Amino acid sequence: MTADPSHGYVPHIDGLRAIAVLAVILFHLDPAWLPGGFTGVDVFFVISGFVVSASVHRLPPLPLRPSLQRFYSRRLRRIAPALVACLLVSGVASVLLIPQSWLSEASDMTGLMAFVGLSNWVLVGVGSDYFAPRAEFNPFTHTWSLGVEEQFYLLFPLLFLAWSRGGRGRRLSLGLFALASMLSIGHAVYAGSHPEQAVRAFYATSTRFWQLGAGVLLFQGLHLRQHDAGSVPAPGRARVAWSLLAVAALVALGWTLWSARAGHSPWPDGLWAVLASAGLLLALHFHPRALVGRLLSSAPLRRIGLLSYSLYLWHWPVFVLMRWTVGLDTPGQRVFATLLVAVLAWASWRWVERPFRGPLAQRLGAPRWVLVGVATLALAGGLQALLYWQSPHLSLSTVSRHPLDWYPDGESVATDYPGCTLQVGKERFEGGRARTFSPGDCVRPVPAGMPRNVFVAGDSHAMAYNELLRRLALETGATVWQYGRGGCPQLGLQEWRWASPDCQAYDAAVRADIARRAAPGDVVLLVSLRVPRLSDQFILFDAREQRDSEHSEQGYAGRAAEAERAIADWRPLADAGVRVVLEAPKPVLPAPPYRCSDRFNAANAVCRNGLQVQRAWMEDYRAPALVALQQVASGLPGAVIWDPLPILCDADACRAQRDGRPLFFDGDHLSGYGNRLLLPSLQATLATRPR
Numbered sequence: 001m002t003a004d005p006s007h008g009y010v011p012h013i014d015g016l017r018a019i020a021v022l023a024v025i026l027f028h029l030d031p032a033w034l035p036g037g038f039t040g041v042d043v044f045f046v047i048s049g050f051v052v053s054a055s056v057h058r059l060p061p062l063p064l065r066p067s068l069q070r071f072y073s074r075r076l077r078r079i080a081p082a083l084v085a086c087l088l089v090s091g092v093a094s095v096l097l098i099p100q101s102w103l104s105e106a107s108d109m110t111g112l113m114a115f116v117g118l119s120n121w122v123l124v125g126v127g128s129d130y131f132a133p134r135a136e137f138n139p140f141t142h143t144w145s146l147g148v149e150e151q152f153y154l155l156f157p158l159l160f161l162a163w164s165r166g167g168r169g170r171r172l173s174l175g176l177f178a179l180a181s182m183l184s185i186g187h188a189v190y191a192g193s194h195p196e197q198a199v200r201a202f203y204a205t206s207t208r209f210w211q212l213g214a215g216v217l218l219f220q221g222l223h224l225r226q227h228d229a230g231s232v233p234a235p236g237r238a239r240v241a242w243s244l245l246a247v248a249a250l251v252a253l254g255w256t257l258w259s260a261r262a263g264h265s266p267w268p269d270g271l272w273a274v275l276a277s278a279g280l281l282l283a284l285h286f287h288p289r290a291l292v293g294r295l296l297s298s299a300p301l302r303r304i305g306l307l308s309y310s311l312y313l314w315h316w317p318v319f320v321l322m323r324w325t326v327g328l329d330t331p332g333q334r335v336f337a338t339l340l341v342a343v344l345a346w347a348s349w350r351w352v353e354r355p356f357r358g359p360l361a362q363r364l365g366a367p368r369w370v371l372v373g374v375a376t377l378a379l380a381g382g383l384q385a386l387l388y389w390q391s392p393h394l395s396l397s398t399v400s401r402h403p404l405d406w407y408p409d410g411e412s413v414a415t416d417y418p419g420c421t422l423q424v425g426k427e428r429f430e431g432g433r434a435r436t437f438s439p440g441d442c443v444r445p446v447p448a449g450m451p452r453n454v455f456v457a458g459d460s461h462a463m464a465y466n467e468l469l470r471r472l473a474l475e476t477g478a479t480v481w482q483y484g485r486g487g488c489p490q491l492g493l494q495e496w497r498w499a500s501p502d503c504q505a506y507d508a509a510v511r512a513d514i515a516r517r518a519a520p521g522d523v524v525l526l527v528s529l530r531v532p533r534l535s536d537q538f539i540l541f542d543a544r545e546q547r548d549s550e551h552s553e554q555g556y557a558g559r560a561a562e563a564e565r566a567i568a569d570w571r572p573l574a575d576a577g578v579r580v581v582l583e584a585p586k587p588v589l590p591a592p593p594y595r596c597s598d599r600f601n602a603a604n605a606v607c608r609n610g611l612q613v614q615r616a617w618m619e620d621y622r623a624p625a626l627v628a629l630q631q632v633a634s635g636l637p638g639a640v641i642w643d644p645l646p647i648l649c650d651a652d653a654c655r656a657q658r659d660g661r662p663l664f665f666d667g668d669h670l671s672g673y674g675n676r677l678l679l680p681s682l683q684a685t686l687a688t689r690p691r
Contacts, residue, residue, distance in 0.1 A: 012284050013047060014305025015296025016277065020044050021308040023257045025315050025341070028136075029334055036260030038130070041145045042211055042273035043253070044312075048149055049215025050281055052156065053163075057223070061164045066366070071157045073366040075150075076373030077356040082310055083146065084380045085352050087114055090139045090317035091384045095391045097601075098324050099399035099594055100407075101666075103137040103537050108388045114143035115381035117150030120203040130202050131262035133538045137323060142316035144203050151205045152212045155180075163220065174220045181213035188267040198263055207266055214274050218281060242287035249279030250292050310345035310353060318344065324595075327604040399594045405661050405673040406594065410467030417474045419443045424470075427481070431509030435482040437473040446477035449687045451523040451579070454478050455514045457507075458527035460486040460669065461586075465527060467675040468682065475683060481517070483510045489528030491566045491582070491632065493625050496558020497532075511569055520577025523686055524570070525642070530585040530625045535592055535667035540609055543590060547617075550624050559628035567635035574636040581685060582629050584643035585622040587654035589613060592666040597656075611656035615649045642685040644678050 020043035027037025055074070062070060091111055098104050106126040113119045123144055128135050135141045159176045162169030184206055191201030201207050253276035260269040284293045295301070304311070318341050322328040328337060364372065392400050399406045414422045421440035426433045456462050456469060462484035469480045488503035490510065514524060532546045549555060570580055590609035596602055622645075633639040648654060648663055648670075656664050662671040670678070 010288070011302050012288060012293045012296035013051065013281070014308070015298065015301035016043065016280060016305070017047060017308040018301040018304035019253070019296075020047070021311045022304065024312065025338075028316065028319055029328075029338070034257055036257045036269070038262075039256055039260045039265065039270060039273040042266060042270045043277045044145065044308075045149070045208060045211035046215040046218075046274055046277040046281070049152075049212035049217075050219050051215070052153070053160065053216045053219040056157070056160055056164065057219070059164075061166075064161065067161065067164065068157055069366040069370055072153075073369035073373070075153050076369060079146065079150065080373050080377060081352045081356045082313055082348050083114070083143075084376060085348060086313040086317065087111060087140070087143075088380055088384065090321075091387050093317070093321050094139050095387050095394050096396045097321060098137075098139070099395070099397045100391075101399075101537070101594060103134055107138045107140060110138055110140040110143065112381055112384055112388075114140050114146065115377045115384070117147045120144035120147035120151075120205065124200050124203050127199050129199055137320060137538065139317040139320040141320075142312065145312075148203075148205045148208045149212070152209060155209075156216075160216070170220065170224060174217065174224065177213050177216050177220065181210040181217065184209035184213065185267070188270075192264065192267040195263075201267070202265055211266060211270065211274050214278055215281075218278050222282070222285060239287055239290075242283045243290040243292070245279055246283035246287070246290045246292035249276045249283060252276040253280065307345045307349050310348035311341065314344040314348060315341040325600045325604065327606075329605045396598065396600065398597050403672075406665055406671050408464050408467045408665065408670060408672045408675045410470040410672070410675070413467060413470040413474065416471075417442070417444065420474055422470055422474055429509060429513035431483075431506045431513070432485070434510075434513065436479060437470050437482070438479040439474050439477055442474065442477070444474070444477075447475070447683070447687060450476040450478055450683075451521055451686060452478060453481065453518060453522040454525060454686065455481045455483070455518060455522065456525045456527060457483040457490045457510050457514065458583075459484065459489040459492065459529060461489075461529055461583075462527040464665070464669040465675060467672050468670075468679055471676070471679050472682065472686075475679065476686070478686075481514070483513070489530070491526050491530075491562070492528045493530045493559045493562055493628050494532070495562045496554060511573075514578075515573055518573060518576075518578045521579075523579045523581055524573065525581045525583065525682075527583045529588075529668055530583075530629075531588060531622050533668055534588050534590045534613070535606070535609070537592055537595070537666060538606065540590065540606060543609075543613075543617075547621050550621060555624060556627075559624060560631065563628045563631040563635075566632050570632075570636055574638060577638075580633075580636050580639040582633055582639060582641045584629060584641050584645060585625045586644050586668065586670070587613060587618050587648055587664075588621075589654070589656055589664055589667045591656075593656040593662055593664050593671075594666055597662070612653045614653050615651065618645070618649065618654050640685065640688070642682060644681065647677055647681050648674065 020040035023034055023037040023040035023043075026034040027040070031037070056071065059070070061067070094107060094111070098107065106122065106128055110119045110122045113122045119140060120143075123130075123141065128138065128141070130141070130144075159180065160173055162176070163173035187204070188201060188207040188210065191197040191204070191207055252272060256269070256272040256276055260273070280292070280296075284290065284296070287293065288297070318337055319328055322333060322337050327333055387394070392403060395401055404412065414420060420442035423436075423438045423440045425436040425438075427436055454469075454472065456465065462482060463486075466482070469482055472478065473480045485503070485506055487500065488506050490507050518524065531550060532541065534541055534543050534546060574580055589611060590613060591607045591611055593611055595604065596607035596611060601607070626641075629641055633641055645654070656662060661673045663674040663677070665671045
């Protein structure tokens with residue numbers, strides 16, 4: 001007796017689905033529990049290729065158009081209802097609870113493209129590494145695998161068409177899938193051998209096709225063998241061999257789920273998941289009553305397998321939304337999250353999935369189901385887009401409800417200057433583009449002593465002064481040039497810890513462009529993070545360790561050497577009459593305010609260190625950096641230090657908020673309100689002439 005999926009339900013396939021989905025869930029709860037659990041998706045791909053082949057094989061052949069309509073209607077009924085429900089619920093929860101930030105900037109587009117099966121390419125486009133913490137804060141990251149499957153299903157019926165015709169067409173179809181799979185493996189091998197291609201290698205359909213193709217080829221090979229042999233060999237002749245193969249494949253799968261490595265998927269580590277899955281399907285096809293087959297066919301695993309699609313859909317947004325709110329760190333939180341996933345998955349299976357597989361499926365013909373499915377996806381995607389558009393009005397987050405205070409983008413600045421317009425432009429240079437802000441028609445008087453051009457250069461902190469620099473242009477009549485790239489500080493005083501060759505090239509290009517454009521009397525403002533963070537978007541650092549490293553001998557020596565290089569870099573401009581202004585280190589906070597400012601997230605583990613730091617401690621923390629900045633200022637004629645700390649800190653502490661309004665967005669970048677507070681101080685510094 002064989003377990004032939006082309007003749008109906010095969011219980012051990014649901015058992016294998018259960019192992020795959022449980023592995024993925026365990027990995028997403030805590031990668032240390034099952035380090036290779038992400039390869040559960042590779043198992044799903046093999047199963048999908050195998051099962052969809054069996055599903056189409058057992059249907060009577062039809063002409064091309066009805067055949068395609070039947071195939072796509074069945075796929076839509078299988079995938080779309082639960083997907084749409086999950087995406088809409090997750091979208092509503094995201095709008096209510098997740099503010100826009102660097103951590104969430106790709107979430108909206110990922111969610112929208114998930115309706116049309118293209119979310120994997122959004123993640124490729126934004127460079128969202130699946131194994132980086134940032135991916136854990138996007139409620140829709142997991143839809144990448146559905147995108148791969150849906151794109152595969154666009155090709156599948158065309159490649160499988162000849163199989164449905166029988167005869168030689170079956171070998172032709174097998175050859176087509178084999179060729180496409182070999183090309184896909186080639187792309188996976190190529191991308192896997194180039195580190196810069198790691199994100200594309202993981203998400204791209206072209207690097208994953210072979211995993212689904214393996215399931216198709218296994219099914220086709222089994223049925224061609226049976227046809228050629230005239231009958232299926234009795235399992236008793238090779239029962240021991242099939243049992244041993246099943247055990248070996250299960251052990252190999254377990255080893256893969258434990259040992260697969262981030263950055264090595266889908267090639268080479270995904271290969272073992274594919275071989276193990278195919279080995280299990282092969283062995284249990286011929287001997288379903290083997291011990292492994294009985295284990296996979298057991299009632300608990302079958303029930304989990306039946307829920308596997310909904311479990312996969314719902315577990316990820318639940319985990320992500322908990323990370324954004326109460327947290328997903330304690331045993332209690334993880335148990336609650338798991339129970340919530342189980343309830344949502346059962347409800348989705350019972351009330352969303354099942355109705356579209358039962359009598360409801362017979363009410364419309366295949367062509368109408370295709371139209372209804374496509375229309376539903378389009379309507380749901382439009383509703384999701386409307387939700388995102390209205391998020392400032394719907395959100396429960398104080399960040400989203402008060403965007404002018406929190407976000408320093410400054411796009412509405414000109415409304416505060418009646419009769420004035422702000423001209424925003426972009427200028428190309430060798431390292432990229434510089435943004436420019438300059439006043440257009442304006443009746444405001446221009447203060448005396450202000451420079452004609454202000455060149456602002458630095459890392460993400462230069463970009464976080466967006467509102468400040470727009471206002472500066474309107475207040476002073478100066479043209480402001482903004483050069484910024486995250487992690488490239490110009491003068492960060494941290495090169496003794498790390499240095500980036502890419503940043504060195506970019507920084508040199510910025511200096512060259514400023515030297516080409518600047519004239520005597522202009523100002524260069526150097527802005528960057530110059531002390532180590534106490535908190536990042538998703539992690540906290542030990543304040544004592546950070547402080548001790550800043551005061552180490554290695555730190556003093558490294559900063560002194562960097563200061564000397566900065567003097568050499570900027571001395572030609574200073575000698576030519578261009579004044580250099582050095583921003584003193586701003587306060588850094590022990591937690592990111594935008595993640596800790598609401599009732600539903602204030603108790604998150606990332607907020608446990610609080611939202612303030614004592615001023616005396618902060619002064620001591622930044623003292624070594626100030627010594628190095630004074631060294632630079634002394635070496636550059638006319639250079640001065642501009643210090644934002646006295647404006648941002650009270651007499652006793654540096655706090656995230658003042659009078660209920662945010663000074664900082666995250667642990668070190670200022671908010672829109674913080675930008676506005678610093679404007680008078682910066683303007684006064686620029687107007688002061690050196691003696």
